[in-house]
Amino acid sequence: MIIAKTREEIELMRQSALVVSKTLGMLAKEVKVGMTTKKLDTLAEDFIRAQGAIPGFLGLYDCPSTLLCSINEAVVHGLPTNVPLKEGDIVSIDCGAILNDFYGDHAYTFEIGEVAPETKKLIQTTKESLYMGIRALKLGNRVGDVGFAIQNHCEAEGYGVVRELVGHGLGRKMHEDPEMPNYGRRGRGKKFIEGMVVAIEPMINLGTHKVKQLSDGWTIVTLDGKPSVHFEHDVAIIDGKPEILSTFGYVHEALGISSLEEDEFRH
Template structure:
C-alpha cells in the first residue's frame, strides 16, 4: 500500500534527508587513498548522532554498520572493512538516518584519486540517469515510466542495468511501497499519487547487468568483476511534480564541483 504524506510530513522527511546529505558532504572531505571504509563508518555514525538523528541502517535487518560502502565491482550493500581505499578506486557510499520518526536514505559514488576515463563515463552516465528518472516521477505517470527512462538512457550507452535491486518508497519505514525498478515499460506499474515519497537509485554496471552476493550475506558484486556505480535521491511528488528532498550540494561543495543539476527539482534552493 502506498502511503502518501502531508506537506508537513514531507518537510519532516526533508530534514531527515538533509542529515544524510550533510553526512555525505562531511565524508567527501575524508574519502581519499589510505582511508578505510571502517573509518568512514565511525565518522558517519558520530556525525549523524551529533545532528540529533539515529543511523538509519545500523541494526536494520541486522545491518552491522552505519554506512554501506561498495568499492569498484561492488554494486550495493558493501560492509565497511579495514582495507584502505587506493588511487583509482571508486566507492558508493549509501547512508540512512532516522529523525522525527522519518527516514532519509541516499547515496553518492566517489572517485578515489585518479580514476580512468572509462569509469568516469560510467559515473557520469549513472548520475545523469538519476535525474532522467526523477523527471518522470510526476502526475499521470507510473512506476514503469521512471524505470524505462533510466534503463533506456543507460543501455543506449552500453551499460548493464541491475535487475535484482530496486529503489523504493520511503517514510516512517526505510522501505515502503512501491518498489522502483531501474528498468520497465512505459505506462506500467503503480500510478504516482500526490504526496508520494520515494528513493530513486540507479545501480548501473560497466558490463553485464548480472550480479551475485558474497559470502558475507550483504555485499552484491557484478558477475563479471567490472565496476558498478550507484546514486540515490529521496523525492516527493509535490503539486504534480518531483521535488528532491535530499541534495548533493554538500558533497559538491567539499569536492569543488559546480552544478545546477538539482535546480529544476527544488521549490526553494538549499543554502550550503
Template sequence: MIIPKTREEIELMRESALIVSKTLGMLAAEVKPGVTTLHLDKLAEEFIRDHGAEPGFLGMYDFPNTLCMSPNAQVVHGIPNDKPLEEGDIISIDCGAKKHGFYGDHAYTFPVGKIDPETEKLLKVTKESLYVGIREFKAGNRVGDVGFAIQQYAEKHGFGVVRELVGHGLGEKMHEDPEMPNYGKRGRGKKFVEGMVVAIEPMINAGTHRIKQLRDGWTILTADNKPSAHFEHDVALVDGKPELLSTFHYIYEALGISSDEEDEFRATSINFND
C-alpha cells in the same frame, strides 16, 4: 500500499534527508587513498548522532554498520572494513538516517583520486540517469515510466542495469511501497499519487547487468567483476511534480564542484546555509 505524506510530514522527511546529505558532504573531503571504509563509517555515525538523528541502516535487518560501502565491482550493501582505499578506486557510499520518526536514504559514488576514463563515464552516465528518472516521477505517470527512462539512458551508453535491486517508497519505514525498478515499460506499474515519497537509485554496471552475492550475506557484486556505480535521491511528489528532499550540494561544496543539475527539482524555500 502507497502511503502519501502530508506537507508537514514531507518537511520532516526533508530534515532527515538533509542530515544524510550533510553526512555525505562531510565524508566527501575524507574519501582519499589510504583511508579505510571502517574509519569513514565511524565518522558518519558520530556525525548523524551529533545532528540529533539515528543511523538508519545500523541494525536494520541485522546490518552491522552505519554505511553501506561498496567499492569498485561491489554494487551495493558492502560492509565497511579495514582495507585502505586505493588511487583509482570508486566507492559507493549509501547512508540512512532517522529523525522525527522518518527516514532519509541517499547515496553517491565517489572517485578515489584519479580514475580511468571509462569508469569516469560510468559515474557520469549513472548520475545523469538518476535525473532522467526523476523527471518521469510526476502526476499521471507510473513506476514503469521511471524505470524505462533510466534503463534506456544507461543501455544507450552500453552499460548494464541491475534487475534484482530496486528503489523504493520511503517514510516511517525505510522500505515502503512502491518498488522502483531501474528498468521497465512505459505505462506499467503503480500510478504516482500526490504526496508520495520515493528513493530513486540507479545501480548501473560497466558490463553485464548480472550480479552475485558474497558469503557475508550482504555484499552484492557484478557477475563479471567490472565496476558498478550507484546514485540515490529522495523525491517527493508535490503539486504533481518531483521535488528533491536530498541534495548533492554539500558534496559539491566540499569538492569545489559547480552544478545546476538539481535546480529544476529544488524547492525555492531551501537554504543550504541553515
C-alpha cells in the same frame, strides 16, 4: 499500498534527508587514498548522532554498520572494512538516518584520485540517469516510466542495469511501496499519487547487468568483476511535480564541483 505524506510530513522527511546529505558532504572530505571504509563508518555514526538523529541502517535487517560502502565491482550493500582505499578506486557510499520518526536514505559514488576514463563515463551516465528518472516521477505517470527513463539512457551506452535491486517508497519505514526498478515499460506499474516519497537509485554496471552476493551475506558484486556505480535521491511529488528532498550540494561543495543539476527540482 503507497502511503501519501502530508506537506508537514514531507518537510520532516526533508530534514531527515538533509541529515544524510550533510553526512555525505562531511565524508566527501575524508574519502581519499589510505582511508578505510571502517573509519568512514565511525565518522558517519558520530556525525549523524551529533545532528540529533539515529543511524538508519545500523541494526536494520541486522545490518552491522552505519554506512554501506561498495568499492569498484561491489554494486551495493558493501560492509565497511579496514582495507585502505587506493588510487583509481570508486566507492559508492549509501547512508540512512532517522529523524522525527522518518527515514532519509541516499547515496553517492566517489572517485579516489584519478579513475579510468571508462569508469568516469559510467559515473556521469549513471548520475544523468538519476535525474532522468526523477523527471518522470510526476502525476499521470507510473513506476514503469521512471524505470524506462533510467534503463533507456544507460543501455544506450552499453551498460548493464541491475535487475535484482530496486529503489523504494520511503517514510516511517525504510522500505515502503512502491518498488522502483531501474528498468521498465512506459505506462506500466503502479500509478503515482500526490504526496508520495520515494528513493530513486540507479545501480548501473560497466558490463553485464548480472550480479551475485558474497559470502558475507551482504555485499552484492557484478558477475564479471567490472565496476558498478550507484546514486540515490529522496524525491516527493508536490503539486504533481518531483521535488528532491535530499541534496548532493554538500558533497559538491566539499569536492569543489559546480552543478545546477538539482535546480529544476526545487519548487
